Amino acid sequence: MNQSVSYKRHRFPPQIIAHAVWLYFRFPLSLRLVEEMLLERGIIVSYETVRRWALKFGPDYARRLKRKRPSRRDVWRLNEVVVTIAGEKHWLWRAVDQDGYVLDEIVQSRRDTKAAKRILKRLLKKQGCPPRRLITDKLGSYASARRQIMPSVEPRAHKGLNSRAENSHVPLRKRERVMQGIRFVGGLQQYVSVFSAVRNLFVPPRTRRSALATHLHRRTAMAEWKGAANLAA
Structure with missing residues:
Protein backbone atom coordinates (compact mmCIF):
# COMPACT_ATOMS: atom_id res chain seq x y z
CA MET A 1 0.00 0.00 0.00
CA ASN A 2 1.44 3.37 -0.98
CA GLN A 3 1.98 5.86 1.81
CA SER A 4 -0.10 9.02 1.92
CA VAL A 5 1.17 12.00 -0.04
CA SER A 6 2.88 14.50 2.25
CA TYR A 7 2.54 18.23 1.67
CA LYS A 8 4.69 19.27 4.61
CA ARG A 9 6.68 22.48 4.21
CA HIS A 10 4.53 23.62 1.28
CA ARG A 11 2.79 26.93 1.87
CA PHE A 12 0.08 26.32 -0.76
CA PRO A 13 -2.87 24.06 0.14
CA PRO A 14 -2.83 20.50 -1.28
CA GLN A 15 -5.91 21.29 -3.40
CA ILE A 16 -4.02 23.99 -5.33
CA ILE A 17 -0.92 21.83 -5.80
CA ALA A 18 -2.96 18.87 -7.04
CA HIS A 19 -5.00 21.07 -9.37
CA ALA A 20 -1.86 22.59 -10.92
CA VAL A 21 -0.32 19.16 -11.45
CA TRP A 22 -3.57 17.88 -12.96
CA LEU A 23 -3.73 20.80 -15.41
CA TYR A 24 -0.14 20.24 -16.52
CA PHE A 25 -0.39 16.50 -17.14
CA ARG A 26 -4.00 16.30 -18.30
CA PHE A 27 -3.87 18.97 -21.02
CA PRO A 28 -1.24 20.17 -23.52
CA LEU A 29 -0.46 23.27 -21.47
CA SER A 30 2.89 24.93 -20.94
CA LEU A 31 4.01 25.74 -17.42
CA ARG A 32 3.41 29.43 -18.12
CA LEU A 33 -0.16 28.73 -19.23
CA VAL A 34 -0.82 26.80 -16.03
CA GLU A 35 0.57 29.79 -14.12
CA GLU A 36 -1.84 32.06 -16.00
CA MET A 37 -4.84 29.82 -15.39
CA LEU A 38 -4.10 29.77 -11.67
CA LEU A 39 -3.73 33.56 -11.68
CA GLU A 40 -7.23 33.85 -13.18
CA ARG A 41 -8.44 32.14 -10.00
CA GLY A 42 -6.52 34.58 -7.85
CA ILE A 43 -3.66 32.16 -7.13
CA ILE A 44 -0.26 33.77 -7.57
CA VAL A 45 2.34 31.09 -8.21
CA SER A 46 5.34 31.04 -10.58
CA TYR A 47 5.68 28.57 -13.43
CA GLU A 48 8.91 27.33 -11.82
CA THR A 49 6.93 26.38 -8.74
CA VAL A 50 4.47 24.50 -10.96
CA ARG A 51 7.45 22.70 -12.52
CA ARG A 52 8.73 21.65 -9.09
CA TRP A 53 5.27 20.43 -8.09
CA ALA A 54 4.99 18.41 -11.30
CA LEU A 55 8.38 16.78 -10.74
CA LYS A 56 7.75 16.02 -7.08
CA PHE A 57 4.09 15.08 -6.95
CA GLY A 58 3.33 13.85 -10.49
CA PRO A 59 5.12 10.48 -10.18
CA ASP A 60 3.73 10.00 -6.67
CA TYR A 61 0.15 10.56 -7.83
CA ALA A 62 0.68 8.26 -10.83
CA ARG A 63 1.92 5.40 -8.64
CA ARG A 64 -1.22 5.67 -6.52
CA LEU A 65 -3.66 5.48 -9.44
CA LYS A 66 -5.28 2.12 -10.04
CA ARG A 67 -4.06 0.21 -13.08
CA VAL A 203 -10.05 9.16 -21.20
CA PRO A 204 -13.01 6.74 -21.56
CA PRO A 205 -12.46 3.39 -23.34
CA ARG A 206 -12.70 3.60 -27.11
CA THR A 207 -16.22 2.24 -27.39
CA ARG A 208 -19.49 3.94 -28.15
CA ARG A 209 -20.57 5.67 -24.97
CA SER A 210 -23.43 7.99 -24.23
CA ALA A 211 -22.78 11.54 -23.05
CA LEU A 212 -24.06 10.54 -19.61
CA ALA A 213 -21.72 7.54 -19.40
CA THR A 214 -18.77 9.72 -20.38
CA HIS A 215 -19.74 12.30 -17.77
CA LEU A 216 -19.99 9.64 -15.06
CA HIS A 217 -16.66 8.16 -16.13
CA ARG A 218 -14.94 11.53 -15.73
CA ARG A 219 -16.56 12.19 -12.36
CA THR A 220 -15.31 8.81 -11.16
CA ALA A 221 -11.87 9.58 -12.56
CA MET A 222 -11.75 12.91 -10.75
CA ALA A 223 -12.70 11.22 -7.48
CA GLU A 224 -9.88 8.71 -7.94
CA TRP A 225 -7.45 11.53 -8.78
CA LYS A 226 -8.35 13.31 -5.55
CA GLY A 227 -7.85 10.09 -3.67
CA ALA A 228 -4.40 9.63 -5.22
CA ALA A 229 -3.56 13.21 -4.26
CA ASN A 230 -4.70 12.53 -0.69
CA LEU A 231 -7.35 15.24 -0.79
CA ALA A 232 -10.40 15.24 1.46
CA ALA A 233 -13.59 14.24 -0.35
Missing part, protein backbone atom coordinates in the same frame (compact mmCIF):
# COMPACT_ATOMS: atom_id res chain seq x y z
CA LYS A 68 -6.30 -1.75 -15.41
CA ARG A 69 -6.42 -5.45 -14.54
CA PRO A 70 -4.49 -7.46 -17.16
CA SER A 71 -6.03 -10.41 -18.98
CA ARG A 72 -4.69 -13.24 -21.15
CA ARG A 73 -7.27 -12.18 -23.73
CA ASP A 74 -5.71 -8.75 -24.15
CA VAL A 75 -4.29 -7.63 -27.47
CA TRP A 76 -1.07 -5.64 -27.25
CA ARG A 77 -0.26 -3.10 -29.93
CA LEU A 78 3.32 -1.86 -30.07
CA ASN A 79 4.73 1.10 -31.93
CA GLU A 80 7.74 3.37 -31.74
CA VAL A 81 8.13 7.04 -32.60
CA VAL A 82 11.25 9.12 -33.03
CA VAL A 83 11.86 11.96 -30.57
CA THR A 84 14.70 14.43 -30.93
CA ILE A 85 16.36 15.22 -27.60
CA ALA A 86 19.18 17.76 -27.50
CA GLY A 87 19.70 17.30 -31.22
CA GLU A 88 19.95 13.49 -31.08
CA LYS A 89 17.39 10.92 -32.19
CA HIS A 90 15.80 8.68 -29.58
CA TRP A 91 12.84 6.33 -29.83
CA LEU A 92 9.80 6.23 -27.62
CA TRP A 93 8.48 2.67 -27.60
CA ARG A 94 4.86 2.41 -26.48
CA ALA A 95 2.42 -0.45 -25.95
CA VAL A 96 -1.36 -0.06 -25.75
CA ASP A 97 -4.12 -2.63 -25.40
CA GLN A 98 -7.30 -3.16 -27.41
CA ASP A 99 -8.99 -0.23 -25.66
CA GLY A 100 -6.16 2.23 -26.24
CA TYR A 101 -5.01 1.95 -22.60
CA VAL A 102 -1.28 2.67 -22.37
CA LEU A 103 0.43 -0.36 -20.83
CA ASP A 104 4.00 0.86 -20.84
CA GLU A 105 6.45 3.08 -22.66
CA ILE A 106 10.18 3.51 -22.62
CA VAL A 107 12.63 5.95 -24.21
CA GLN A 108 15.58 4.23 -25.88
CA SER A 109 18.44 5.26 -28.13
CA ARG A 110 18.06 2.10 -30.23
CA ARG A 111 15.51 0.84 -32.71
CA ASP A 112 16.64 -2.76 -32.91
CA THR A 113 15.95 -6.23 -31.49
CA LYS A 114 17.64 -5.40 -28.18
CA ALA A 115 15.31 -2.43 -27.69
CA ALA A 116 12.24 -4.47 -28.71
CA LYS A 117 13.20 -7.23 -26.27
CA ARG A 118 13.53 -4.71 -23.48
CA ILE A 119 9.99 -3.39 -23.80
CA LEU A 120 8.54 -6.90 -24.13
CA LYS A 121 10.31 -7.98 -20.95
CA ARG A 122 9.06 -4.87 -19.14
CA LEU A 123 5.52 -5.57 -20.32
CA LEU A 124 5.57 -9.20 -19.17
CA LYS A 125 6.89 -8.17 -15.77
CA LYS A 126 4.35 -5.38 -15.35
CA GLN A 127 1.31 -7.22 -16.72
CA GLY A 128 2.13 -10.59 -15.20
CA CYS A 129 0.88 -12.57 -18.19
CA PRO A 130 1.32 -12.58 -21.98
CA PRO A 131 -1.39 -11.30 -24.33
CA ARG A 132 -3.55 -13.29 -26.72
CA ARG A 133 -2.13 -11.43 -29.71
CA LEU A 134 0.70 -9.03 -30.46
CA ILE A 135 0.17 -6.43 -33.20
CA THR A 136 3.11 -4.43 -34.52
CA ASP A 137 4.25 -2.63 -37.63
CA LYS A 138 6.60 -4.42 -40.01
CA LEU A 139 9.80 -3.57 -38.13
CA GLY A 140 11.75 -6.84 -38.12
CA SER A 141 13.01 -6.29 -34.58
CA TYR A 142 9.55 -7.05 -33.18
CA ALA A 143 9.38 -10.49 -34.80
CA SER A 144 12.84 -11.40 -33.56
CA ALA A 145 12.13 -10.19 -30.02
CA ARG A 146 8.75 -11.95 -29.87
CA ARG A 147 10.26 -15.29 -30.90
CA GLN A 148 12.74 -15.00 -28.02
CA ILE A 149 10.48 -13.54 -25.32
CA MET A 150 6.95 -14.85 -26.03
CA PRO A 151 7.06 -17.42 -28.86
CA SER A 152 3.56 -18.77 -28.14
CA VAL A 153 1.83 -15.43 -28.68
CA GLU A 154 0.04 -14.94 -32.00
CA PRO A 155 1.80 -12.21 -34.02
CA ARG A 156 0.30 -9.75 -36.49
CA ALA A 157 2.57 -7.37 -38.40
CA HIS A 158 0.55 -4.93 -40.46
CA LYS A 159 0.64 -1.15 -40.49
CA GLY A 160 -3.11 -0.86 -41.09
CA LEU A 161 -3.94 -2.89 -37.98
CA ASN A 162 -1.77 -0.78 -35.73
CA SER A 163 -3.42 2.63 -36.03
CA ARG A 164 -4.46 2.59 -32.37
CA ALA A 165 -0.83 2.40 -31.24
CA GLU A 166 0.18 5.05 -33.77
CA ASN A 167 -2.63 7.36 -32.63
CA SER A 168 -1.45 7.02 -29.03
CA HIS A 169 1.54 9.20 -29.95
CA VAL A 170 -0.64 12.18 -30.97
CA PRO A 171 -1.15 13.65 -27.45
CA LEU A 172 2.61 13.53 -26.84
CA ARG A 173 3.28 15.30 -30.15
CA LYS A 174 0.96 18.11 -29.04
CA ARG A 175 2.83 18.37 -25.75
CA GLU A 176 6.18 18.32 -27.56
CA ARG A 177 5.15 21.39 -29.57
CA VAL A 178 4.08 23.22 -26.42
CA MET A 179 7.37 22.38 -24.72
CA GLN A 180 9.30 23.58 -27.80
CA GLY A 181 11.46 20.49 -27.76
CA ILE A 182 12.71 18.09 -25.10
CA ARG A 183 16.09 18.52 -23.45
CA PHE A 184 16.66 15.41 -21.33
CA VAL A 185 15.98 11.68 -21.83
CA GLY A 186 15.19 11.19 -18.14
CA GLY A 187 12.82 14.13 -18.19
CA LEU A 188 10.87 12.66 -21.10
CA GLN A 189 10.69 9.23 -19.48
CA GLN A 190 9.35 10.67 -16.24
CA TYR A 191 6.91 12.94 -18.03
CA VAL A 192 5.36 10.26 -20.28
CA SER A 193 4.96 7.88 -17.33
CA VAL A 194 2.81 10.39 -15.45
CA PHE A 195 1.12 11.78 -18.57
CA SER A 196 -0.07 8.32 -19.70
CA ALA A 197 -1.24 7.34 -16.21
CA VAL A 198 -3.40 10.47 -16.06
CA ARG A 199 -4.65 9.96 -19.60
CA ASN A 200 -5.53 6.33 -18.86
CA LEU A 201 -7.61 7.50 -15.92
CA PHE A 202 -9.55 10.29 -17.59
